[in-house]
Amino acid sequence: MVIAGWKDKFSLVVIYSTLIGLCIVVIFPLLYVISVSLTPYSQVLKHGGFLIFPREITLSAYKAFLNDGMIPHAFSVTVFITVVGTFINLLLTSMMAYPLTKRYLPGRNVFLLLIVFTTLFGGGMIPTYLIVKATGLLDTVWAMIIPAAIGSFNLLVMKAFFENLPESLDEAARIDGAGETSILVRIVLPLSLPIMATVGLFYAVGHWNEFFAAIIYISDRELHPLQVILQTILRSTQNPEQLNVEETLPTVSLQMAAVVITALPIICVYPFIQQYFTKGVLLGSVKG
Template identity: 60%
Template sequence: MVRGLEDRIFNAVIYLILGIVGIVCVFPLLYVLAVSVTPYGEVLKNGGYIIIPKSFTLEAYHQLFSGNEIVKAFGITVFITVVGTLVNMFLTTLMAYPLSRKNLPGRNFFLFLVVFTLLFSGGIIPTYLVVRDTGLVDTVWAMIIPNAVGAFNLLIMKSFFENIPNELFDSARIDGAKEFRILFQIVMPLSLPVLLTVGLFYAVGHWNEFFQAVMYITDTELYPLQVVIRNILMQSTNPEQMLEEYVPTTTLQMAAVIVASLPIIVVYPFIQKHFTKGVMIGSIKG
């Protein structure tokens, strides 16, 4: 295909805009990473703005993990991310599959209830009272159970299941398969893109857990990583009392941000190829 001058100019402008947007997105991350591995003396010398450090140190990360607070918070976050995502996926799948079957009695009524929760919620105070009366306050389950099923993720998964050909279900039923066997041996293996996509949504939400921890957790031993990072970022410091051999609060803060962001950044590329496919197919109504 021969492209004219206008097409080449158009593509050049698009690439330029995308390049600028990419730089704007990557620059803050590079800045945070550079400051976190730069000695305090060099940070002060450059006025706090560093993109390419001239010297390298991991003292900020060493100090960050030398205390028990960040290690405990990291463990709590890993627990609620892994266990919470498993609970989310199990319950969401069990609810999305029957709602995707058009012969389900009362299907429209249940779908209405799901969509209704996207528009209206019970409010913060009633939700807190429910969590308190069920004994979840000051437990890790307070950050898992209240949001066990996300309505948006449920609808994406339901739409994906609806696009699976009905002939597969009919063949399985002729062979004597029951609904649970059809779900776990036929539907789920065919639904890997949407399962990974919805799982990523849930996992990122749990990893960034902050609001529910602030609402329902008063025991500092149960604080997740994001709450501890917030506390570190909000700590006031007196630079005159700092010695150069100690890691300053600025580099410690930047190291904390990297620790909180790196796991998701590392995991995302491995499921990126399924991400777009899962969202696009799951958004098409069959």
């Protein structure tokens, strides 16, 4: 008994030490980014380029971004594609995942095979561009939403979660005269809050960090999302003729401020859905 108790204590020490080490590894870069963005660059150089806690605080880097007239408009574009895009993603993904849980669906195995195939092979950038062009989505915000309306991985995770729900609920609803749409809206979706929050977070982060689709499909600068505008500002700091902030605001300070600006909204939202995130991933990844 003494040996068993000692082994348990040793295991706890190892586990907690490992977790503390991992927390330090994760928190250190965050503290560094925030500190550099708030500290005058002369002080950063004075401390050898490594600064964890700022001793002098300046908001010059953040003011440089906020004073740019394109930032508020780009922020509104990003919020629009994140909110509307995530809603469309969840709507279409749930409407496709639910029928695929029914074994009596004609052609179910064929659909699943095609979905799995798309997780391994993509259509390619040029064919996708031609499709977006043919459908008239170029230079519209919908070009950053519609082509990625359903993610194959998220669809399979949501399908697995739906399959874990008791079939007796569907049977009882059908006995009461409910149709498939009514069952999905009134029974399945209210019980699927964990997976909806999890998949919604995946989609929202993707929309919030939208960059590649914007530079490929959007040529109108008025429709560029926040990530593209921030990258443009950072690139212009390397040319003093375009943006005269090189002397007081080095590129490093602006880069760190850009990281904080883009990551802060997602970091603020995550704690509110964290309780659903773990449960959604676990139940949606393994079918019981």
